[in-house]
Amino acid sequence: DQQVKQNSPSLSVQEGRISILNCDYTNSMFDYFLWYKKYPAEGPTFLISISSIKDKNEDGRFTVFLNKSAKHLSLHIVPSQPGDSAVYFCAASASDMRFGAGTRLTVKP
Amino acid sequence: NAGVMQNPRHLVRRRGQEARLRCSPMKGHSHVYWYRQLPEEGLKFMVYLQKENIIDESGMPKERFSAEFPKEGPSILRIQQVVRGDSAAYFCASSPRTVSSGNTIYFGEGSWLTVV
Numbered sequence: 127d128q129q130v131k132q133n134s135p136s137l138s139v140q141e142g143r144i145s146i147l148n149c150d151y152t153n154s155m156f157d158y159f160l161w162y163k164k165y166p167a168e169g170p171t172f173l174i175s176i177s178s179i180k181d182k183n184e185d186g187r188f189t190v191f192l193n194k195s196a197k198h199l200s201l202h203i204v205p206s207q208p209g210d211s212a213v214y215f216c217a218a219s220a221s222d223m224r225f226g227a228g229t230r231l232t233v234k235p
Numbered sequence: 236n237a238g239v240m241q242n243p244r245h246l247v248r249r250r251g252q253e254a255r256l257r258c259s260p261m262k263g264h265s266h267v268y269w270y271r272q273l274p275e276e277g278l279k280f281m282v283y284l285q286k287e288n289i290i291d292e293s294g295m296p297k298e299r300f301s302a303e304f305p306k307e308g309p310s311i312l313r314i315q316q317v318v319r320g321d322s323a324a325y326f327c328a329s330s331p332r333t334v335s336s337g338n339t340i341y342f343g344e345g346s347w348l349t350v351v
């Protein structure tokens with residue numbers, strides 16, 4: 127069952143512009159949402175999270191927005207840098223943590 | 236390095252053999268999670284364990300796969316009679332408390348299984 131969905135397998139943006147990665151979920155029991163970043167041949171690393179009681183959390187160039195009524199969250203990266211090129215996984219947790227399929231972000235110089 | 240340690244990093248097995256993947260969680264972490272990433276796919280939840288207990292194994296194939304997290308020693312993911320479709324990256328993660336508390340989980344570098 128796909129409780130967490132990332133419908134865009136890839137995204138390409140120009141350096142300095144905004145990257146917006148989207149994620150939808152189906153399980154209303156999820157109470158915490160996270161984004162992980164993954165480089166090839168490495169494990170995912172935690173990037174940013176948001177509690178279900180908030181609608182926005184910001185950390186430097188990264189901002190996560192949560193729309194509970196739409197069961198949708200997004201990650202904004204601004205300005206995007208070539209080093210941001212990686213696969214980004216959306217995750218949601220209740221009793222355990224479920225991940226989306228990932229979006230491969232390419233930031234072009 | 237106090238991170239999540241997985242070994243082996245790479246494992247090659249012939250069809251029908253057994254594969255054992257080990258995971259030592261971060262110090263102080265008693266919750267372990269196993270995920271599988273098939274080529275060109277996302278992270279699929281397999282099993283969630285706490286010391287000596289399987290909490291949720293809903294993502295684990297019913298046959299040939301098993302997991303344990305003994306009181307002493309690493310967590311083990313065991314795949315019996317491997318088939319080509321088992322070729323994947325297997326990631327272990329750990330957390331100090333349940334994720335329902337809003338805790339993040341920390342991943343190891345992964346174990347790449349190739350079945351020939």
